[in-house]
Amino acid sequence: xxxxxxxxxxxxTATGQRVTLRCSPRSGDLSVYWYQQSLDQGLQFLIxxxxxxxxAKGNILERFSAQQFPDLHSELNLSSLELGDxxxxxxxxxxxRVPLYGYTFGxxxxxxxx
Amino acid sequence: DQQVKQNSPSLSVQEGRxxxxxxxxxxxxxxYFLWYKKYPAEGPTFLISISxxxxxxxxxxxxxxxxxSAKHLSLHIVPSxxxxxxxxxxxxxxxxxxxxxxxxGTRLKVLA
Numbered sequence: 001x002x003x004x005x006x007x008x009x010x011x012x013t014a015t016g017q018r019v020t021l022r023c024s025p026r027s028g029d030l031s032v033y034w035y036q037q038s039l040d041q042g043l044q045f046l047i048x049x050x051x052x053x054x055x056a057k058g059n060i061l062e063r064f065s066a067q068q069f070p071d072l073h074s075e076l077n078l079s080s081l082e083l084g085d086x087x088x089x090x091x092x093x094x095x096x097r098v099p100l101y102g103y104t105f106g107x108x109x110x111x112x113x114x
Numbered sequence: 115d116q117q118v119k120q121n122s123p124s125l126s127v128q129e130g131r132x133x134x135x136x137x138x139x140x141x142x143x144x145x146y147f148l149w150y151k152k153y154p155a156e157g158p159t160f161l162i163s164i165s166x167x168x169x170x171x172x173x174x175x176x177x178x179x180x181x182x183s184a185k186h187l188s189l190h191i192v193p194s195x196x197x198x199x200x201x202x203x204x205x206x207x208x209x210x211x212x213x214x215x216x217x218x219g220t221r222l223k224v225l226a
Contacts, residue, residue: 002157031212042118042203042216043158056212090157102148102205102214105157 003027004106006091012112018079021109025072025093032074033103034066037088049074081113117141118206120217128225133191135220137204144206149178149189152201194224
């Protein structure tokens, strides 16, 4: 158990729908990161939050949004889902805003859009 | 544009032999390089790192080599064990930032 909790582990939904993925960071970590891993792709950075504030954006679609709440948990909202959004979505956390040795990852949410 | 490339999607090695996983990068503005290991149904876990000012870092059976002139990173596992069977990702940190760029991974299978 890495200490980063992601729910749900699996999600199957239809095209056009909206889903919310949830992440609880490791205790004491202030930064939360969201990554997407599609088939045969590396992990693609989506967005970072630090202590409730958005700090950096990567290749995140406009249909996707995220937020970090006062208790530091984060949610990634995916809307108007398309078949191509099917992927593993990982959340990671770190204590620092600029982590030196990478992040601690959760076990991921597998999203299947049908 | 994939700045961090792992050109071998898979590798099979006999137990007890050396496993060598390779990674190439194109950006000179990376200051730290990491290797992560990922088992099925789990998130990636940090394995070993190296600063851009070093050319080698060793931790037990794992050694990472950095060749800056060739922009090449490799992970050596010796001796390889069946429990090392996993997907290995290399990642590079953009100088002074939060951002790690990941490769696409190499699936290592260690045969007993």
